[in-house]
Amino acid sequence: MTDKKIKFSIVLPAYNVEQYIIEALECLGGQDYPEYEVIVVDDCATDATGELAEQFAAESGGGKFSVIHRPQNRGVSEARNSGMDAATGEYILFLDPDDYYEPTLLSTLYAVLQEKQRDIVLFGYTEDYLDADGKMSYRVTKSLPGADFCGLCESLDEGGDNGAGKKDFADCIVRLERETMYGYPWNKAYRLDYLRDHGIRFPKITHIEDIMFNIAAFEEIASFALLPEVLYHYRNQGQVRLTGKYLADYLELQKTRIRAFLEQQCRWREEKIEELDQSVLEAMAGFYFRSLQSAIVRSISHGDGRREIFDWLEQEMEDPLYGLLKDHLTGGKAVKILYEPLARGRLVTAYLAARLIGVVQRFFPGVYARLKQNR
Template sequence: MPRFSVIVPAYQVQAYLHECLESVLSQSYPDLELIAVDDCSPDACGAVIDEFAARDPRVRVVHLPHNTGLGRARNAGMERATGDYLVFLDGDDTLTPDALLALADRLKETGEPDVLVYDYARTYWAGEAVRNRVAAELTERGPAPFRLTDRPGLLSLLMVAWNKAYRREFVQRTGLTFPPGYYEDTPWTYPVLMTAESIATLDRVCVHYRQRRAGCILRTTSDRHFDVFDQYDRVFAFLDGRPELERWRPVLFRRMVDHLVTVYTRRD
């Protein structure tokens, strides 16, 4: 059983996938499996993944027969994961050097929490890297692990799946999966943070989040942006069945309005 299952879905990221996969396999902490999911990509993503699998036995390949979208591709990777912790990485992003070693050390230091939240930096085509502007929320000062009620400021972070490590047993016990559609991170991340019995933070940039000139969801024009309503319906349906989480409803409502306004202001 490896320590980490790093799940990388790939769709139309041929130009970036080699760097992504190399950033995982070159980690100084080698106790991992890399589950690369070819989401029936029309470019050479599948061939790139097969090439890596041929030279490194830690690579496990999944070729989906038809395009399912990012959320379901991640689910396919989770179904095959055997590691203690799940780590998600998009096919156009990279892990920073020694990131998994830092995760492993912090997980041990904080007693194997359900969720470990770490930082990222946005990277631009000219080479500039800009750290998350609310990185102060990831301070390691104070007791750890903790629950969301102790550090509600974590909800101000970018609600994405790839800035956290998840104990696989916790994910299986809660039955969490990614939904279809755009903005699939929303009904995953909020339930994760609200239900985790133990959370810890790592004040370190572990992911370089590539800012592409094209390819970002907010740079597309499509009716699929209306999926954002369905995703928040899922979040509030999750709350409806769990009275003990009712305290989070006003907070999530405000976060929802902020998210909807962000989408709306991208008028293209």
């Protein structure tokens, strides 16, 4: 154990978040651990985001807060990478400026890291669903019991410092993925030298940049800590988020991240994809068929005709990924009603379910949020 102070670098990629930026900076200014820097990356915002951040940095004093102004809007990946390049801390966090954070965020991380270095630390969060007026209509808490993996090694069965090998670690990652805790970057602290030494950066890709970054970040880590504490509050703003917009290649992007996850599990477990544990295939089957149903909803909303949708669905059923996962879909009533028709090839039923989902999403977002959690 050491009493050495650990410096944290906090990167906030900021684009048109004037409504939230001051609250985010005040959350960070109120941290009960003093050794940190905050780097706001103004991604050429068209509102007052950059000016408000500059004003806060000037008024706060002490040099903890700085602002990088990018001359062009290049997206969240490049903004985060710019912040990473400027960071001087031992650990780095990539937080979103339209969310908010517990004042004990950094002190909780320090309490773990001062005992032993970890390459990545993950913590719990809440997902706050907002209505059209910006008020919280529903909250989901995401947290798992604590776990610690130190000395992860090449061998599948050989344990590290705590007796846990890569298979145990792979099982833990599956649990995190099922709880939607693996892909986000904002519920994690990363050892900065580890990212730099391995050349890990946010990729230039739409919609799945977060999960692809984390798959790369977790690939070769030697140590990992999972904390049960809830330290982050994610505002899910529905249609304001990218998830509410039409993406022509939405399904292909989702399949890219599914394949990447499965391939990583194969490497860790030293198994072929068809030999993977049932829990892995069930987790990915759930994600795949939710994504497939979401693609139908998006197509309907975009104005695509029924025949056009059926044509690409019939093509999708020939995809090896569909064949791999169709017999591994599990879940409760929501799964049986909304997603099982797709796995069984009942396209008319799946299409009607998608139309129903679209109506519920649009007019009853709180009901839809609850429905998703009871899948």
